[in-house]
């Protein structure tokens with residue numbers, strides 16, 4: 146009974162109702178499925194993108210979020226607020242069919258997900274080296290259906306039944322963008338390392354509704370990671386092709402401007418999809434090759450640690466040329482509600498760093514990576530520092546951020562400026578008081 150109820154995606158709502166009713170009499174028995182949940186029926190296909198593409202963001206900041214369930218309505222308002230959106234349904238029928246056919250041929254179906262045409266040996270080799278083989282993807286797809294689909298959606302659009310009701314919204318994978326990355330800059334695109342995705346899956350995303358899936362075990366996490374990459378590759382190819390065609394008056398030649406180093410054999414959508422996919426796979430490979438590795442964390446004495454926290458405070462809050470002025474966004478150390486648009490057209494606020502909640506992980510190395518690499522889709526910039534000063538300055542910032550939520554850990558003078566009588570908005574304190 147339970148098994149057949151979760152056999153189709155549409156039945157998830159029914160399952161929910163069923164669960165609510167039966168739980169009162171103690172028979173919440175989806176357990177009959179164990180981990181052997183079926184794959185999708187083989188006639189289910191990934192839907193063609195129909196929600197708006199956000200092309201330019203409005204400059205506005207907001208002090209509150211749209212209400213629950215308002216995701217697509219809020220995105221539709223972006224145009225009124227001075228941004229630009231485009232409707233994928235405006236793509237002419239012939240181009241749309243051509244793109245959809247290419248997507249299906251390259252990325253298969255939820256039942257049999259693939260990456261690249263089986264006849265393309267170069268792409269196959271790249272996909273294999275990134276663990277994007279058919280067997281791993283098929284296993285990942287089943288696990289995704291059971292654990293992730295209700296939030297992240299069938300095509301990874303972040304619009305599963307639960308998606309619009311939680312904030313931040315579950316990641317929409319279709320732009321190929323991730324927040325919590327430790328990859329060195331390189332490749333044509335910013336991509337996460339596999340380990341970055343694995344970490345988000347194992348630990349969850351603290352302070353959001355994204356659960357930790359560590360209990361599924363390492364093999365399942367690997368398979369899910371491959372499937373997330375598959376969805377984001379498919380989504381990004383669809384996103385960039387659709388956006389470029391709509392922007393450039395449906396001129397297919399314009400697509401190849403996105404690939405300045407490639408010589409296309411012919412200027413067709415099929416050729417573009419092949420070359421663009423190859424480019425993306427290479428960027429993933431490059432990202433995976435090496436993590437950002439800081440110099441070892443210095444062995445501070447207590448007195449040195451106090452000095453480091455003090456230096457970190459200066460780097461964070463001063464706009465002097467030797468500092469970073471992080472408070473320009475994290476105003477009042479993030480205690481102000483300054484929502485801004487992120488790359489998905491949803492709202493994000495510079496984190497309140499007095500709360501000790503870190504989405505991308507709380508180890509010193511996690512914070513190091515956040516600062517060094519920034520959080521690109523949320524518009525938090527990467528810091529630029531001469532290489533010889535880099536590790537020291539970033540560790541100073543990390544020490545300050547780790548002490549910040551705990552007034553007792555801050556040196557007296559710093560504590561006064563963060564929590565004491567000093568006016569909030571420390572950025573504007575006169576130099577003599579710092």
Ligand code: HEC
Nearest residue numbers: 292293296313314315316323324325345350353354355369
């Ligand atoms: C209850 C809803 C929910 C479920 C279930 C869920 N997620 Fe998430 N997921 C989220 C939210 C919310 C975020 C964080 C959004 C943010 O920080 O902007 C997220 C973020 C992510 C990220 C992005 C990390 C980054 O660096 O940007 C990945 C990858 C991810 N989820 C994968 C999965 C996978 C795989 C599953 C199933 C095993 C899953 N999620 C299940 C809600 C969910």
Ligand code: HEC
Nearest residue numbers: 469471474493494495496503504505506515520523524525
């Ligand atoms: C242009 C605006 C901007 C600037 C400048 C900025 N940040 Fe951020 N920062 C953000 C936003 C937005 C977020 C929230 C990102 C999210 O959750 O998607 C954030 C989040 C963070 C986080 C939390 C990461 C986590 O895992 O949750 C830390 C730590 C942080 N910023 C540190 C810094 C430091 C240090 C600086 C200065 C070197 C800085 N920020 C400069 C916008 C900014």
